[in-house]
Amino acid sequence: RSEVDRNTYSLFELEKGVPTFYYELEKAVADGFLVPPRAHSVPLKFQREGVKYNELSLEEQAEYEEKFWDEENGAMPEKIESSALNNWLFNIDTVDKVLEHLMRYGVKVAGGDRLGKTIIFAKNHNHALFIQERFDKSYPHLKGKFCRVIDNYETYAQTLIEDFSQKESDPIIAISVDMLDTGIDVPEIVNLVFFKLVRSKTKFHQMMGRGTRLCKDLFGSGQDKENFYVFDYCQNFEFFAENPEGIEGGSQESLSKKIFKQRLNLLLLLQQPDIPAGDGLQRLRGSIEDTLHGEVALMNPDNFIVRPHRRHLEKFTKREQWGSLNAEDALEVTLHLAGLPAELPQEDETAKRFDLLLLNLQLALLEKSGSFARNRDKAMEIAARLEGKGTIPMVAQQMELILDLQTESWWAGITLPLLEEIRVRLRELIKFLDKGEAVIVYTDFEDTIGEQSEIFVAGYVSADEMRQYRLKVERFIRDHANHITINKLRMNRQITKQDLEELERLLFTAEEVGNRERFEKVFGHQQSLGMFIRKLVGLDREAASEAFGEFLHNTTYSATQIRFIDQVVSYLTRNGTMDPGLLYEPPFTDLHNEGLDGVFCDAGVTKIIHLLQDIELRAAA
Template sequence: MPTYGYDLAQAVKDGYLVDYMSVETVLKFIEQGISYDELSDEEKEEYEDTFEDEDGNLPEKISSSAINTWLFNEDTIRQVLDIVMKDSLKVNYGEMIGKTIIFAKNHKHAEKILEVFNKEYPHLAKNNNGQAFAKVIDNYMTYSQSAIDEFSDSKKMPQIAISVDMLDTGIDVPEVLNLVFFKKVMSKAKFWQMIGRGTRCCPGLIDGEDKSKFYIFDFCGNFEFFRMGEGKKAVTRMALQGAIFNLMFQIVYKLQDIKYQTDRLMEFRKSLVDAVVEKVKELNRENFAVRQHIKYVDLYSKAENYNAISYEDTLLVREELAPLVLPDNDEATAVRFDALIYGLELAQLAGEKYGKLKTDLIKKVKGIASVANIPEIVAQKELINTILHTDYVERAGIDEFEHIRENLRNLMKYIPRNQVRYDTDFTDDILSYEWNESELENDDLKNYKAKAEFYIHQHLDNAVIAKLRTNQPLTRLDIESLEKILWSEVGSQEDYEREYGHKPLGELVREIVGLDMNAAKEAFAEFLDDTNLDSRQIYFVNQIVEYIVHNGMMTDLSVLQESPFTDQGSVVDIFTDLSVWAGIRKVIDGINYNAGVM
């Protein structure tokens, strides 16, 4: 059995994992976009009917970036499905495609793939005892974990999972024989993690023969992209509230300069310090993750320690405290607007150009100006017009930016969400099509992160890993056991911190393995079994369960202000009795706490 010290290439050589072959196909529209001049006469007519505006303007070309973002071309999808269905690895003596994951660009793209599949292969869509042969699995669906479990069962449908993010990493389905990249992946580390979905051995899978390889169908040039040495290094994205905390701290640092010692700006700095100190004081000092950073929690929970902060302090806060900050129960659009304005304020203090920050501000203000019939927006008509029709933003200082933030933040929720979408059926062309052997000797799976993930997936029966998966609290001995594994055997503590910073060990493991569905339902049983809850409340709790099962935790509560959680109303709308919501929040905190988070 391979262990944490193995890289993928060695594990394949020793027969513990399976190798792959890639099928790299270049489709004209995905590579070059859609050019009006290259269409047939009939297609030109369709193009004109679809894209000509009211003034008679017609774009000469639709860029490739639009494909599967807001333009969905049926023939492009048809060509992809034809190649996959024809050339994929099969089971049942060649009669049925093996378990297949199609990585789609977004939910609309996934739904369009399914629509075209059902149209092209109606005999598969309808003749599976009521079970779907192909299914979209993403966070728009209810009980997504149940769909993942069914896909993971070789005796159940679906046979094809069309995934948006949910199956990219962290799942373990040895039966997978085909991976289909129908989207670009910009991170090389993530690309190889996605490839890892197909590497597991599976005895007797193909008509009694062991699984010895899997196929990767790449329609978006990912292999070529990474062969050229491109790709972005994976970066841990800070939660929105932590990012705002970090921006506020940096502004506090900048406002120490003598040129900002005016009554108004001194008062503003004090208000920021008070807000930052309050966020630090909110941290649960008994929580394991917080205890790991207690030195800095103590330091920055006292206002007097902000009297003379240094640049080094800003770096410490960004690394040690900002990731721990708890989200506010505030409208997500307002919080994002806060982040935008604080970014502008910081740029102003640093003497930097506003660039995209200004563009984003103008775009948002235009958005609320487009629905000015709303009384709250009418009340800010003068400010809105000043921003849009004068050089107010260019001349703005901290006072003016704060005026904008305070008066417009609560209007952001009214900005219409434009749902531009075009469905076309222009004939696409295959420009190239080639089979390639694997490139394992050149992969990036020899790094610490891959070894850690590999070890954890191979040792789900480890007592401490099992505790994290089943929501049992960790002891000090459990933490020491994880330290031994991740800081001694898989690599060093320095390796760990280089990849993950100061992320608590339990949090990392829980992120990788997720939370067992039964454990999650048991944690929320008080609410799921409560006959006094209405259907909207039960739906909301079930969405939380699904999220935590997949992600292991829920540390950023701002996600609750987005779909699918808001599909039947906001938290405030659904839980008029806030004591019920407080109880649910307590369960979430408990699950996070058992992983050493919060």
């Protein structure tokens, strides 16, 4: 089969308005499988307004003049913008007030004597270090144990994560810079502190997810975790209330994805028949095959991002698949596996950037590209900077190679295996290089913290509230099944804009449903109200069967194929719509282990996907 036809699920994977991850998280909270947050917005004056010279005390103004007077220009800014705070300006009282607020109002365990497990999301590494420093200063008896920074700069980060994951073990407070935003699974977490701006909806929900795990007997026998607290000092909840979709980053590829793709490109070139067997190239080729296969093998097929690509994952978790890739294989891996999350150990970002530089050099050397000289110069500059770190034992051990790299004559005989040796021997040293960051300023101006206010977080509603309201809405809709729009939705007839307006009028003027705001507080924002109602009422079985009538007409199908379609119809009757990805999961894989692709030919697969799309589109005006 062609690549396009074979990959029908990915080809037809469309945005459904509510991404699978959010739907699953919110539904799990509603069904009692996860716990909801209690969110508190806490106003901090400097965090919101910046530091204004004319609002400081006389003593503070003197400190301001000392630290912000520009000798070169003979001037001083009237205000330091809030964006500078925790970036290059670190104010003692701001951090102290946040920590005091957390220690006073955070959820306690051990009979109320100790703060429960907590993650503080910091803006950057320096911010994280400053928070830990201020905590240790305020609570010297807990210094070095209770509150720890866990990020990519920490040599023993994995050990600290394991310690944090233990119920009664220090640290109790983990200060994270991205490292704990996703992936960590600690049921005992009961406090999240947002001490940085978040503008990505995806990242925001992932961070919130750190606190949602159930935890039995957390507060004593029979006293389970029922919720968790979120303290937001940066108005993130207010931002997402006004901008529900957030501001996602562009389509820029992650560093890990770039490295994966460049390794794949290098492997394809090394597998060409004209590549000689000697000179260490075959060993390099085998090493790259092992590395790529190893990363794919650590992709969890149950991960919500990986799940839609499971068929491709199963194929390439077999080591023999990597021995002789063709162009179609490479395209399949690039489109469906490159960039997917793998359960790999955390690595320093600077080491990974060095990996990418050396991969670019290897490709440029093999392809005789003009980019080789530019990348070589970058490597020589890195070597020169490493030479200046010769007092560090790890650097001193590699000094002979570091000095060689700085001479053009050494590069004259460069080979792919030599470049790989450079990568392996120097990648762990790059973290010792100075990063040329802006000058950091520490101040001690008195900040102002306001009263915290509890705010509603759409989508995270208690199980009882959701169930009761859902029952009322479902009962109301069933009682009005003959309403023209609801009837159209059940019978798979196209609804119009006027139909949708009539439906909204029916729902949001009814006492049982309430206004739109109340509806969305429980169910979240629905981009397609028609689709939402359809999912509640399902499809009429005859209408669902009729949708597949033309597909089945005048064609002879096997008993397995007919049974497959009957299962699709049954699903639509119950649920009203169907994600094509479900056709590659049980019970459909009970009929054939490849699901839809294993039961029907390419044309049949494409037609079925189109029919499911059409059924969905008929519920949208």
